[in-house]
Amino acid sequence: MHSKKRIEILLEAPAQKRLTDLLDRLDVTGYTVLPVIGGRGHHGVWSRDGLPSAAGAMVSVAIIVAEEKLDEVLEPVFELVRRHIGIVTISDVMVIRGERF
Incomplete structure (x- = not known):
């Protein structure tokens, strides 16, 4: 097992x-x-249902x-995301094939 970092970006x-x-x-x-189908955030509940476009x-x-x-x-990545609606999270993960990262 190999220790790595996982970055997840939720973005428009x-x-x-x-x-x-x-x-x-x-x-x-x-x-x-x-694709993210919905959620709840700072401004309340939202869903992509019924959106006419992306x-x-x-x-x-x-x-x-x-x-x-x-x-x-x-x-x-953060420089790009901070200009949009979005969040960035980082977590520790373990992978089996460490050479791929």
Whole structure:
């Protein structure tokens, strides 16, 4: 088992491409993008049901990186996210194939 860091970014869907392009430029070895169907936040309950476009939708992007690469990825990611509706969380994870991250 290998200790790594997991960065999860909840972000407005229209900013997804800017985020994934940034991750590619940062040589992040991989990420997963999932649609977020709803939730509750600072402004109350929301849902993507009935939205006419992706303008009000959210996505979740998960990344796993080595601890020594955390700041290199996190700082530019946060600069992008802070201009949008979104949150960034970091957690400790264990992976079996550490060489992939």
